[in-house]
Amino acid sequence: MHEKTAKPSSASPSGGLSVREARACILGKTAPLGTEDIALERALGRVLAMDVRANRDLPPRDISAMDGYAVQAADIANAPTTLQIIDDIRAGDVPRVALRHGQCARIMTGAPVPDGADTVVRVEDTRPGPDGAVDILVPVQAAADIRRRAETLRQGDIVLRAGTGIAPGTVGVLATVKQATVTVYRQPRVAILSSGNELEALREPFDPARIPDTNTYALMAQVQAQGVEPEILGIARDDPAELSGFLERGLGYDLLLVSGGTSVGVHDHVRPTLAALGVTMHFWRVEMRPGHPVAFGTSGKTLVFCLPGNPVSSMVCFEQFVLPALRALSGQRHLFRRTLPARLSQAVKSRPGRIEFVRVTLAPGASGIHEARCAGSQSSADMPGMARADGLLIVPSASKGLAAGDIARVQLLETGAYQAEAEPGDDA
């Protein structure tokens, strides 16, 4: 299937794949890794590799949904009436006595309904009565305010399926069925390599002739944001032997990210060196901006991405290709960033033929649709702008650009997951 999708798009004269074709090629070669058992306390963000069944009925028996009095419906049909209180039942208690005609039991929310009772009257519909009795002020519907046994969970039923991403609510459900240990998909082991003679390592002394290694750390953080701690291999100089050593080490991981340095000379080394190490490259260009020179290959089960040396392009390529691959390896089924519609507050130019990803910040808009504003210049050298961006606004490849007021889709980045204001339009 990927052979087909890896063929150049008819829509792209220069022979690169479309973003969709490139993704299909990558995901066609990506499958979840093995599984492992971990404690529930470590499970957040992982993916279930097992179906999970309820270990009990919940509630374990009929319980009261309110604080009030457990009664026999027949006794209160003609309320107001007075009933004798024979018990006081709290959550966790086991009722001692069964209710008989004319009797009731004081009962708390979550407390088990005693035998003989079929209805709960809320405390606000009652009034303390003479010695040990309570006045029921109004009749209530039979069976009112009782939560039935197994209403929430029935023992043996599947409550969570394999492939479920573990979010806070999922952890709650796992605790509810007493799943202290869970079987999840193993996380991918990721290696990051930068290359280029001009690069200065983070902890190397300042050298005016060189430029800092941005990509290693931007990629590290993008991987960390997926809950995976990557291995940083370092910086390979433009030397075939050194590069080969680094790449060979990187091929021992599930996923290898090579960012190209800024010189084409480096790519000249990377391509033959990867080939010599037995890596099959599946594409070398994608019709997108920024990020055109992005390449993908495989060696056995190892996925290899060659990302542009330009930091913004590298981050955008990670978002479109590496992120879904990383999530697929982790067993996730939701592989793509949430997108939302936004109204452009300014025009953006675009040359047709390549899909364009515009870094934007989002602000609450009048109609409830967010206003999207360009984050800094759209120069692919503008890292500060990329750092500020809440999302990537998509200009389709056929488009000649968008006008102010146009509505477009925005891929929501980490930065965009939270906003400064609560809902203005209403009370939350």
Place this chain on the structure above:
Amino acid sequence: MHEKTAKPSSASPSGGLSVREARACILGKTAPLGTEDIALERALGRVLAMDVRANRDLPPRDISAMDGYAVQAADIANAPTTLQIIDDIRAGDVPRVALRHGQCARIMTGAPVPDGADTVVRVEDTRPGPDGAVDILVPVQAAADIRRRAETLRQGDIVLRAGTGIAPGTVGVLATVKQATVTVYRQPRVAILSSGNELEALREPFDPARIPDTNTYALMAQVQAQGVEPEILGIARDDPAELSGFLERGLGYDLLLVSGGTSVGVHDHVRPTLAALGVTMHFWRVEMRPGHPVAFGTSGKTLVFCLPGNPVSSMVCFEQFVLPALRALSGQRHLFRRTLPARLSQAVKSRPGRIEFVRVTLAPGASGIHEARCAGSQSSADMPGMARADGLLIVPSASKGLAAGDIARVQLLETGAYQAEAEPGDDA
């Protein structure tokens, strides 16, 4: 200010605060904690407590934006023409010779432009010439394809401000300015306590008369999702002395979460015990559904939240109140979940007077606006439904309910951050 906002809303007859009033009360008593220095490798998700300045000009000098030839514009004004190649400059090189009339230098992307050159001609606009020369095929604009020194960063300029949440792009910028160690706000220390005789601990043996402790782990995961590892104190039984011991320990943290167990009897203990320990309570009820019985207090700098025993209610209250407080303590300025508009695919009922949070799943909609569908029943006992929810749909307190097709705001939860499909409407 909080005194004012803590006063019951005129809009709420039963005397609870509105969600907005409750948030204002909480945030009026919440300030960032101290600061600490950490390695860049650990900085993702933290908040800068320092302004960060550029440590260099970037690019450090004029560099080429393309692979091609560095020339003197005057020499190619009447191209086609032929120039002598006197140098071959790659990224990281320091040019040895200055260009003179009739000369050019082969230059790679990111490589420094030699003295004497003022323009770059792209390789595709050239052709190899006779012995050591190149044919420039077309005239290009003077200064074309040169990135100017300090175009991206100017030494000494502030590139990131204190209060910036550290996302992957931010990590990239910090690496760019060689900030291997960063000063960030300290993360809050959080304690979680459950209470109720009916609760069975995660690793306790199964007891048919009791119910599992869901809240401790759902809350744990909600805190973990904010990058904070909470301390789990355990389960306090309905015994004042035991409860007092647990609460006293919890007050040693920055933030204490007490979930109430399901019996009012417990609250009866919690309230006086907190008072006896010197905690000032600021509110005890909020006009919301689920989650009405949520309380907030302070003791010195410690924030105390009493959350409903019902797991879904507890999680929703965390989202509305604890999450913004936790983020404010961490120094974040974006305190609230991203919201997006969604079209309801079914009607939802609501009783006016309380804002309602409806658990929904999101699916791509025709118009680009997501379709929102209720996740399971809206019973506040339906944890599996809460676990599936992509977001919380807001039904304003004045509303009598929403109809199918209505558009409402949805707070996006962790589950909702990713989606199963890439953009259908276009190529990404």
